[in-house]
Amino acid sequence: MLATLYKQDKLAIGLLGCIALISVLVPVCNLLFPVDSVMHFSAYTVSIMGKYLTFALLGLSLDLIWGYCGILALGQGAFFALGGYAMGMYLMRQIGNRSVYGNPLLPDFMVFLNWTELPWYWLGFDHFGFAALMVLVVPGLLAFVFGWLAFRSRVTGVYLSIITQALTYALLLAFFRNEMGFGGNNGLTDFKDILGFNIQSEAVRGSLLMVSGLVLIGAFMASRWVMLSKLGRVVTAVRDQESRVRFLGYRVEHFKLWVFVLSAMLAGIAGALYVPQVGIINPSEFSPLNSLEIVIWVAIGGRGTLYGAIVGAVLVNYAKTLLTGWAPEIWLFFLGATFILVTIFLPDGLVGFWQRHKHEQKQ
Amino acid sequence: MNVLGLEARQVDNSPGQKPILYLEGVSVSFDGFKALNNLSLYIDTGELRCLIGPNGAGKTTLMDVITGKTKPDSGSVYFGQTLDLLKMDEPAIAEAGICRKFQKPSVFEMLSVFENLELALATHKGVWATLFAKLNNHQRERIEQVLETIGLTEHRSQLAGILSHGQKQWLEIGMLLMQEPKVMLVDEPVAGMTQQEVERTAQLLLSLQGERSIIVVEHDMEFVRSIAQHRVTVLHEGSVLTEGTMEEVQNDPRVKQVYLGD
Numbered sequence A: 001m002l003a004t005l006y007k008q009d010k011l012a013i014g015l016l017g018c019i020a021l022i023s024v025l026v027p028v029c030n031l032l033f034p035v036d037s038v039m040h041f042s043a044y045t046v047s048i049m050g051k052y053l054t055f056a057l058l059g060l061s062l063d064l065i066w067g068y069c070g071i072l073a074l075g076q077g078a079f080f081a082l083g084g085y086a087m088g089m090y091l092m093r094q095i096g097n098r099s100v101y102g103n104p105l106l107p108d109f110m111v112f113l114n115w116t117e118l119p120w121y122w123l124g125f126d127h128f129g130f131a132a133l134m135v136l137v138v139p140g141l142l143a144f145v146f147g148w149l150a151f152r153s154r155v156t157g158v159y160l161s162i163i164t165q166a167l168t169y170a171l172l173l174a175f176f177r178n179e180m181g182f183g184g185n186n187g188l189t190d191f192k193d194i195l196g197f198n199i200q201s202e203a204v205r206g207s208l209l210m211v212s213g214l215v216l217i218g219a220f221m222a223s224r225w226v227m228l229s230k231l232g233r234v235v236t237a238v239r240d241q242e243s244r245v246r247f248l249g250y251r252v253e254h255f256k257l258w259v260f261v262l263s264a265m266l267a268g269i270a271g272a273l274y275v276p277q278v279g280i281i282n283p284s285e286f287s288p289l290n291s292l293e294i295v296i297w298v299a300i301g302g303r304g305t306l307y308g309a310i311v312g313a314v315l316v317n318y319a320k321t322l323l324t325g326w327a328p329e330i331w332l333f334f335l336g337a338t339f340i341l342v343t344i345f346l347p348d349g350l351v352g353f354w355q356r357h358k359h360e361q362k363q
Numbered sequence B: 001m002n003v004l005g006l007e008a009r010q011v012d013n014s015p016g017q018k019p020i021l022y023l024e025g026v027s028v029s030f031d032g033f034k035a036l037n038n039l040s041l042y043i044d045t046g047e048l049r050c051l052i053g054p055n056g057a058g059k060t061t062l063m064d065v066i067t068g069k070t071k072p073d074s075g076s077v078y079f080g081q082t083l084d085l086l087k088m089d090e091p092a093i094a095e096a097g098i099c100r101k102f103q104k105p106s107v108f109e110m111l112s113v114f115e116n117l118e119l120a121l122a123t124h125k126g127v128w129a130t131l132f133a134k135l136n137n138h139q140r141e142r143i144e145q146v147l148e149t150i151g152l153t154e155h156r157s158q159l160a161g162i163l164s165h166g167q168k169q170w171l172e173i174g175m176l177l178m179q180e181p182k183v184m185l186v187d188e189p190v191a192g193m194t195q196q197e198v199e200r201t202a203q204l205l206l207s208l209q210g211e212r213s214i215i216v217v218e219h220d221m222e223f224v225r226s227i228a229q230h231r232v233t234v235l236h237e238g239s240v241l242t243e244g245t246m247e248e249v250q251n252d253p254r255v256k257q258v259y260l261g262d
């Protein structure tokens, strides 16, 4: 156990180094070197790297609840989207009177709906601090209420997975409605500034990439610390033999709830970092299919290792970028086929395969 | 005794001690089948009680009821004078001091032997307390002591999943010890153990009586004979058939009939 942890550590350190390198090197080269230099990274590379890092964080968040706690949550995308909307609302408020309708108080879609004042739930979102707090509070609260109900009545397994899918689907339908006040079908977009700086500028885009890398490293370290604590061992025990843990005096539902809320908050942060980098958040982020994709990233990378989720998220999304540019209609088939092949031939994912390979080499 | 480094405790098994566990008129049915049928049982403080009975007699179901896993259809179950166990859930009952070893060895296979004991350690079991938990010297010593007692010191960092059946049984007994319970429910502790291991288990249980109340379920009659110093209860078809010393019970014609008749 200790020996494998040490080995995992070396891998983890390498991975963190890579993340740090990417999140510093890419934006710096983008800014410092002229466009025709080989050392130059395009703005496109900067934004796509930033996107991958937020997906990696999203995968990491799912690994906490699925890989360690054994709860196959199929609604992780909902927390990501909620965090994204919280950030999107702040960015909308930053537009001010520069919108098409030029209303200083209301976003365009509200003017379009003939609304005259800001709904109460938009209040406070002109402050970055408040919005940042909501990025954590809204997904965390939803996870808390949902988890409290589900875990307390001991809903487990497939049933739990299905109701998490239903949760994200319900939110999808709700956010599609214009009257909800979140821009309906179109969502929130046309952002101008973040913290007073032009969101399109290369410096801001580079900074967002750096922040994403930094947050990912921080989240990884924090998650690792949690999972190496006694709580991590209790959670692993819950995954393998839930009822036995109860007879030791642990309130299993409290432990699950704690991890679920943590996981939802991390997903929320990922969403909040994603939105300014892609420039839009709309209800399609709640699509049940998105949540399934996250599961596939983690399965391919290897669950229950934390860095497996990161590797899986980046690799799958890189493949997605390549494939959707080339033949978008086969992407879903490709993803499905990869998932099936991985579950059959690499049940522990790429990281698990790598570990076994190393192990065999030693012997 | 010296094998384990444990001292035999002065045992006062004189009848008339205060019961610590009361079960009265307990019935449990599964789809109409009565696994427990109007069962009443009283366990004294510090008593080592053996519970025997043919397969399907309801011994495990009885433990399920006491530990909160199964809620009976009727009857009452009290711990001490005041704690109504039927109003409590599994963790609450465990925290109150009733701990259990399962019939099928239930250890955490993905954790090491040491970590299994660490999780069982009697300490705060809340989420935040667990997150920041650090073993102090006293607790570390306690784990070492239990490792010694169950003979797994050398296997401390091995995954529990690769232990032999007998070793898993011992580990689970060790987890029971770590919990420092007032009442220990031990379901078939010696299944899959070698003769030597069986003897050590008997010694261990004998050394614990007096300090803790223990209910032992076992089919191995020789083992039961070696630990049954006071009372043995025979269960049959969900109720108590008879109670008495091992000798009385063994000579009871009804008991003979039950064991031979099935």
Ligand SMILES: Nc1ncnc2c1ncn2[C@@H]1O[C@H](COP(=O)(O)OP(=O)(O)OP(=O)(O)O)[C@@H](O)[C@H]1O
Pocket (backbone or CB within 6 Å): B030, B034, B035, B053, B054, B055, B056, B057, B058, B059, B060, B061, B062, B103
């Ligand atoms: N969850 C359940 N659902 C249905 N029937 C059950 C359940 N649990 C136990 N039973 C039945 O109740 C009866 C008593 O079972 P129990 O496990 O308590 O017996 P036991 O005395 O422990 O037997 P053994 O010596 O074989 O362990 C058996 O006939 C069993 O089939």
Ligand SMILES: [Mg+2]
Pocket (backbone or CB within 6 Å): B059, B060, B061, B103, B187
């Ligand atoms: Mg049984």
